[in-house]
Amino acid sequence: xxxxxxxxxxxxxxxxxxxxxxxxxxxxxxxxxxxxxxxxxxxxxxxxxxxxxxxxxxxxxxxxxxxxxxxxxxxxxxxxxxxxxxxxxxxxxxxxxxxxxxxxxxxxxxxxxxxxxxxxxxxxxxxxxxxxxxxxxxxxxxxxxxxxxxxxxxxxxxxxxxxxxxxxxxxxxxxxxxxxxxxxxxxxxxxxxxxxxxxxxxxxxxxxxxxxxxxxxxxxxxxxxxxxxxxxxxxxxxxxxxxxxxxxxxxxxxxxxxxxxxxxxxxxxxxxxxxxxxxxxxxxxxxxxxxxxxxxxxxxxxxxxxxxxxxxxxxxxxxxxxxxxxxxxxxxxxxxxxxxxxxxxxxxxxxxxxxxxxxxxxxxxxxxxxxxxxxxxxxxxxxxxxxxxxxxxxxxxxxxxxxxxxxxxxxxx
Amino acid sequence: xxxxxxxxxxxxxxxxxxxxxxxxxxxxxxxxxxxxxxxxxxxxxxxxxxxxxxxxxxxxxxxxxxxxxxxxxxxxxxxxxxxxxxxxxxxxxxxxxxxxxxxxxxxxxxxxxxxxxxxxxxxxxxxxxxxxxxxxxxxxxxxxxxxxxxxxxxxxxxxxxxxxxxxxxxxxxxxxxxxxxxxxxxxxxxxxxxxxxxxxxxxxxxxxxxxxxxxxxxxxxxxxxxxxxxxxxxxxxxxxxxxxxxxxxxxxxxxxxxxxxxxxxxxxxxxxxxxxxxxxxxxxxxxxxxxxxxxxxxxxxxxxxxxxxxxxxxxxxxxxxxxxxxxxxxxxxxxxxxxxxxxxxxxxxxxxxxxxxxxxxxxxxxxxxxxxxxxxxxxxxxxxxxxxxxxxxxxxxxxxxxxxxxxxxxxxx
Numbered sequence: 001x002x003x004x005x006x007x008x009x010x011x012x013x014x015x016x017x018x019x020x021x022x023x024x025x026x027x028x029x030x031x032x033x034x035x036x037x038x039x040x041x042x043x044x045x046x047x048x049x050x051x052x053x054x055x056x057x058x059x060x061x062x063x064x065x066x067x068x069x070x071x072x073x074x075x076x077x078x079x080x081x082x083x084x085x086x087x088x089x090x091x092x093x094x095x096x097x098x099x100x101x102x103x104x105x106x107x108x109x110x111x112x113x114x115x116x117x118x119x120x121x122x123x124x125x126x127x128x129x130x131x132x133x134x135x136x137x138x139x140x141x142x143x144x145x146x147x148x149x150x151x152x153x154x155x156x157x158x159x160x161x162x163x164x165x166x167x168x169x170x171x172x173x174x175x176x177x178x179x180x181x182x183x184x185x186x187x188x189x190x191x192x193x194x195x196x197x198x199x200x201x202x203x204x205x206x207x208x209x210x211x212x213x214x215x216x217x218x219x220x221x222x223x224x225x226x227x228x229x230x231x232x233x234x235x236x237x238x239x240x241x242x243x244x245x246x247x248x249x250x251x252x253x254x255x256x257x258x259x260x261x262x263x264x265x266x267x268x269x270x271x272x273x274x275x276x277x278x279x280x281x282x283x284x285x286x287x288x289x290x291x292x293x294x295x296x297x298x299x300x301x302x303x304x305x306x307x308x309x310x311x312x313x314x315x316x317x318x319x320x321x322x323x324x325x326x327x328x329x330x331x332x333x334x335x336x337x338x339x340x341x342x343x344x345x346x347x348x349x350x351x352x353x354x355x356x357x358x359x360x361x362x363x364x365x366x367x368x369x370x371x372x373x374x375x376x377x378x379x380x381x382x383x384x385x386x387x388x389x390x391x392x393x394x395x396x397x398x399x400x401x402x403x404x405x406x407x408x409x410x411x412x413x
Numbered sequence: 414x415x416x417x418x419x420x421x422x423x424x425x426x427x428x429x430x431x432x433x434x435x436x437x438x439x440x441x442x443x444x445x446x447x448x449x450x451x452x453x454x455x456x457x458x459x460x461x462x463x464x465x466x467x468x469x470x471x472x473x474x475x476x477x478x479x480x481x482x483x484x485x486x487x488x489x490x491x492x493x494x495x496x497x498x499x500x501x502x503x504x505x506x507x508x509x510x511x512x513x514x515x516x517x518x519x520x521x522x523x524x525x526x527x528x529x530x531x532x533x534x535x536x537x538x539x540x541x542x543x544x545x546x547x548x549x550x551x552x553x554x555x556x557x558x559x560x561x562x563x564x565x566x567x568x569x570x571x572x573x574x575x576x577x578x579x580x581x582x583x584x585x586x587x588x589x590x591x592x593x594x595x596x597x598x599x600x601x602x603x604x605x606x607x608x609x610x611x612x613x614x615x616x617x618x619x620x621x622x623x624x625x626x627x628x629x630x631x632x633x634x635x636x637x638x639x640x641x642x643x644x645x646x647x648x649x650x651x652x653x654x655x656x657x658x659x660x661x662x663x664x665x666x667x668x669x670x671x672x673x674x675x676x677x678x679x680x681x682x683x684x685x686x687x688x689x690x691x692x693x694x695x696x697x698x699x700x701x702x703x704x705x706x707x708x709x710x711x712x713x714x715x716x717x718x719x720x721x722x723x724x725x726x727x728x729x730x731x732x733x734x735x736x737x738x739x740x741x742x743x744x745x746x747x748x749x750x751x752x753x754x755x756x757x758x759x760x761x762x763x764x765x766x767x768x769x770x771x772x773x774x775x776x777x778x779x780x781x782x783x784x785x786x787x788x789x790x791x792x793x794x795x796x797x798x799x800x801x802x803x804x805x806x807x808x809x810x811x812x813x814x815x816x817x818x819x820x821x822x823x824x825x826x
Contacts, residue, residue, distance in 0.1 A: 054741030054749045054765075085737060087750070087766050120734045121767040230738060307720065321533045324498060325643060328467030336467045337500070352467075353500050354534040402815060 004166035004260055007174065010145030013163035014174040014199035016040040016241030019144035021151030024132030026080025026118065026125050032151035034132050036101070037075045037195055038140055042111065043239035045072035046208040048215040050232035057083045057090035058114040059233060061098070065110060070204035073111040075195050075235055076101050077152050078129065079180075082191060084120040084230035093124050100130060104137045115233050117154055117180065117191040149178040152193055156182045160271040164260050168253050173200045173242045175260050179268035182275040191231035192219060194268050200257055201240030203248040210258040211236045218265035221297055221395045222273040223305035236261070273396040274378065278403030280370035282396060283313055285382045287327075289340075290391035295332045297393030302330035303382065310400035313380055316370070318362035320348035327384055334386040342383040370399065417579035417673055420587065423558030426576035427587040427612035429453040429654030432557035434564030437545030439493025439531065439538050445564035447545050449514070450488045450608055451553055455524060456652035458485035459621040461628040463645035469497035470507040471527040472646060478523060483617035486524040488608050488648055489514050490565050491542065492593075495604060497533040497643035506537050513543060517550045528646050530567055530593065530604040562591040565606055569595045573684040577673050581666050586613045586655045588673050592681035595688040604644035605632060607681050613670055614653030616661040623671040624649045631678035634710055634808045635686040636718035649674070686809040687791070691816030693783035695809060696726055698795045700740075702753075703804035708745045710806030715743035716795065723813035726793055729783070731775035733761035740797055747799040755796040783812065 012019050017039055024034035047066050049059050065072070076097060083090045094114055102109040116124065139147070149159040163176035181192035202210075215234055240246065247253050274282045285304045290296035303309055306326040312319040320341050327339065341349040346362040349355060369380045380399075425432050430452055437447035460479050462472050478485070489510060496503045507527055515522040529537065552560070562572040576589035594605035615623075628647055653659065660666050687695045698717045703709035716722055719739040725732040733754050740752065754762040759775040762768060782793045793812075 052738070052741035053743075053745070053747050054737050054752065085734075085749070085762070085765060085767060087764075120738070230741065321498075324467050325465070325533070328465035328643065330466075332466070334466050336498070339467065349498070351500075352498060354498060 003256060004164045007163045007165045009143070009163045009176055010149060010161040010178050011037050011176045011195055011197045012142050012145040013176040014197050014241070016199055016239050017197050018140040018142050019148040020136050020139035020141065021144065021147035021149070022132055022136050022139055024078070024136070025128035026078050032147065033079045034128070034136055035077045035148040035151035036136050036140065037148060037197065038105070039073050039197070039237055039239040040241065041239055042071045042073055043237035044202060044204050044207050045070055045113065046204070046211040046236050047113070048212055048234040050229060052230055054230050055084065056116055056231040057086060057094040058116045059231060061094045062113050062233065062235070065113060069110065070208070071111070072113050072237060073107050074101060074105065075113045075115065075237070077115040077117070077193065078124060079152055079154050080118040081116065081122040081124045082118045082120045082231050083116040083124050086121070086123050089123060093126055096126065097124070097129050100133045104133050113235055115193050115231070115235070117152065117193055117231055120230055145176065145178060152178065152180045154180065156180055157275055160268050162264055162267040164264060166256060166260060168200065168256065169244045171242055171244045173244055173257070174198065175264050177264045177268050179272060181272040182277060191229045192272060193232070194219065194234045194265065196234070196236040196261065196264055198236070198238045199240065199242035200238055201242070201244060201246040202238045202257060203246065206247065206249070206254060207236065207238050210261055214258065214262040214265040217262055218269040221301065221393070222269045223301055223395065223397045234265070270396050273398050276398035278401035279398030280314065280401060281399055282379045283310070283382070283398055284379055285384065285395050286392070287384045287386065288392040289338070289385040289387040289389050290332065290393070291389045292391040293393050296391045297395060299327050299330040299332050299384065299386065300393050300395035302326050303384065304395040304397035307400055310397065313366060314370070314399040314401050316363045316366040318343050318346065318348060318359060318366065320354060323382060323384065324349060327386065338385070338387045340385040344381055416669060417577045420576045420578045422556070422576045422589060423562060423574040423591050424450050424589045424608055424610045425555050425558040426589040427610050427654070429612055429652050430610050431553040431555050432561040433549055433552035433554065434557065434560035434562070435545055435549050435552055437491070437549070438541035439491050445560065446492045447541070447549055448490045448561040448564035449549050449553065450561060450610065451518070452486050452610070452650055452652040453654065454652055455484045455486055456650035457615060457617050457620050458483055458526065459617070459624040459649050460526070461625060461647040463642060465643055467498065467643050469495050469529055469644040470499060470503035471496055471529045472644060474507045474511070475526050475646065475648070478526060482523065483621070484524070485526050485650060486520050487514065487518065488526045488528065488650070490528040490530070490606065491537060492565055492567050493531040494529065494535040494537045495531045495533045495644050496529040496537050499534070499536050502536060506539055509539065510537070510542050513546045517546050526648055528606050528644070528648070530565065530606055530644055533643055558589065558591060565591065565593045567593065569593055570688055573681050575677055575680040577677060579669060579673060581613065581657045581669065584655055584657045586657055587611065588677050590677045590681050592685060594685040595690060604642045605685060606645070607632065607647045607678065609647070609649040609674065609677055611649070611651045612653065612655035613651055614655070614657060614659040615651045615670060616659065619660065619662070619667060620649065620651050623674055627671065627675040627678045630675055631682035634714065634806070635682045636714055636808065636810045683809050686811050689811035691814035692811030693727065693814060694812055695792045696723070696795070696811055697792055698797065698808050699805070700797045700799065701805040702751070702798040702800040702802050703745065703806070704802045705804040706806050709804045710808060712740050712743040712745050712797065712799065713806050713808035715739050716797065717808040717810035720813055723810065726779060727783070727812040727814050729776045729779040731756050731759065731761060731772060731779065733767060736795060736797065737762060740799065751798070751800045753798040757794055
């Protein structure tokens with residue numbers, strides 16, 4: 001029996017949350033571009049942000065807010081301009097945005113967290129922010145998650161949403177999430193954003209710890225192309241409205257909540273990898289036998305990020321050599337005589353030696369995955385073992401197609 | 414006045430070297446595939462090898478030999494099979510190859526260094542090695558550098574060769590080199606090899622130090638795709654046949670020799686980057702203002718290795734946002750308000766703020782470079798400054814074209 005079940009409702013599935021998404025005028029396309037998630041009460045808030053040295057104003061704003069207090073009522077997000085590389089004016093615009101929402105909701109601006117996505121180097125259209133705010137707040141609803149999910153996307157082909165429910169004590173507890181991010185169709189807008197809500201009650205320190213680990217096992221384990229952007233952020237609110245007892249220390253309930261949080265983050269992260277530019281399949285690399293989880297994930301990420309592996313998958317080529325070469329250069333020490341590589345059910349290499357295998361059938365496995373894109377069967381699984389250690393890790397990515405280069409070369413800023 | 418001049422002759426330009434390259438039968442194509450470089454006397458030998466955990470037998474063989482003694486007479490290299498992922502048999506084959514040549518030359522096998530390039534997971538064709546050896550030695554000549562350069566290539570479009578001459582004391586001293594390596598046309602054969610010879614006299618320790626630094630500033634500063642392969646190696650011989658005094662400590666002569674060695678390595682490395690699969694231009698990224706050279710080069714390599722920057726260059730798009738984002742995620746701390754980005758003569762960003770610039774003219778600059786491929790004007794220059802530090806570094810790469818994906822997806826092992 002599963003420990004939890006999937007339910008509908010996204011970030012508004014947990015109790016005590018409302019959300020909205022409207023067309024405010026940030027996007028030239030006229031599509032929805034301003035989103036709000038609001039908790040009825042002050043929630044515990046945790047965040048994980050881009051490690052880039054080139055950061056948007058909203059990232060620094062959230063970091064400062066969360067350092068001052070580990071709580072928030074609302075997350076405000078615009079799509080269209082990233083408010084990165086905008087200098088002092090960007091900071092002023094971010095602060096004004098929070099103040100506008102604070103006035104409308106009659107809450108302190110310190111209770112508001114900000115996120116932006118869109119073109120970097122452009123100021124936010126503050127007129128859209130000012131004129132859109134009343135309608136945004138008026139539109140808040142307990143079924144508003146999908147509207148919010150639509151208003152945070154930029155070049156995404158699909159919106160991303162998930163919600164899970166379990167029982168803690170004898171009461172239902174829910175976690176929901178939405179995210180945005182695709183490959184690098186328009187790389188100046190390639191930000192990865194995710195917002196998670198829960199009605200569990202949890203202590204701030206524990207919630208931040210859980211979120212950091214969940215991020216490492218999900219968003220930090222996907223590679224579409226390159227690395228962290230100027231605006232990447234993951235924010236998670238916990239408002240306690242399930243009325244269950246507060247989780248304040250490690251134990252069974254904490255483990256359960258963290259497992260659900262990780263599942264939500266992994267679902268959202270894999271949806272981003274699957275939405276990679278030109279991708280025909282999801283690529284999952286599992287590494288076992290390492291000294292620790294970090295080393296295993298490092299190898300998994302190197303393989304899943306290798307242009308050579310990615311183009312081999314696109315070409316339906318069961319190329320063990322490219323996988324072995326990527327594993328070898330990942331910066332993790334191992335004895336090549338212990339290397340074992342499996343593609344789906346096909347064992348390609350063992351004890352560091354290539355094996356005979358049915359090349360046609362292995363190629364057909366890859367073909368089937370790419371033809372099943374956006375279906376359940378779209379996942380290509382590469383399993384690698386490097387030794388007898390207990391560390392294991394997973395990373396996700398997508399294949400590299402003609403369209404990736406085509407679109408990235410033809411897009412002009 | 415330049416400190417040295419370019420001359421012809423490659424690895425046989427320095428005194429006391431002969432070389433040969435023959436068709437031995439390793440390559441299915443029947444093209445030349447076995448090369449030998451021989452010094453008349455035992456030479457000081459230094460080497461830099463792949464850091465991959467998955468290594469060819471010849472790499473371990475050379476490492477052990479150079480640890481035991483810092484000298485060698487000969488470098489033997491086959492092209493066609495990489496002798497990587499071949500286990501114990503690969504070690505036996507490497508040792509037999511050295512013994513075969515030792516017998517033919519009547520020198521100890523410990524004086525021979527080995528290199529291989531080609532398909533990984535395949536044993537070397539030892540019959541070709543055995544039958545080719547007498548002719549290889551018979552063909553040795555003081556003008557054999559080009560033949561050797563041709564016999565070490567795999568998917569390269571052009572051979573790579575250089576030689577420089579200077580005066581030390583009052584006698585001519587020469588350095589020559591040949592290399593192979595292209596993009597990742599057939600990535601199982603994407604090894605980068607370089608062999609350098611000089612007739613200078615230099616102490617073993619100093620020569621190894623010079624070579625390691627030169628490698629960091631050349632071969633370790635190019636990025637075509639991914640990273641080190643299973644077989645990468647750079648070997649440099651110094652046989653003292655110029656009859657100049659021995660360079661045994663730091664000083665003017667040592668600096669001059671190292672500068673020439675670095676120039677030879679940079680020429681060979683840039684030739685490899687220029688020969689990248691589908692490349693239409695050479696991309697040079699100069700980073701200044703960092704705390705140290707290593708940090709500067711790390712940022713330069715991240716920019717030059719970014720698929721997004723590379724495809725923007727191919728699309729003639731002066732996209733400062735992609736350059737800034739790559740700099741920001743390079744893992745080097747800097748204040749984004751100090752970021753300055755220049756493309757050719759066009760200043761795109763200063764003090765972390767995007768500037769107005771003539772977009773059409775900047776695009777024309779990129780177009781001109783790609784149309785000048787394989788000519789002197791084929792270089793696109795990106796200059797980045799991150800602060801007031803004294804560290805500077807350069808990296809080289811190439812653009813990312815449709816053909817890269819096409820060929821890598823369609824190539825089947």
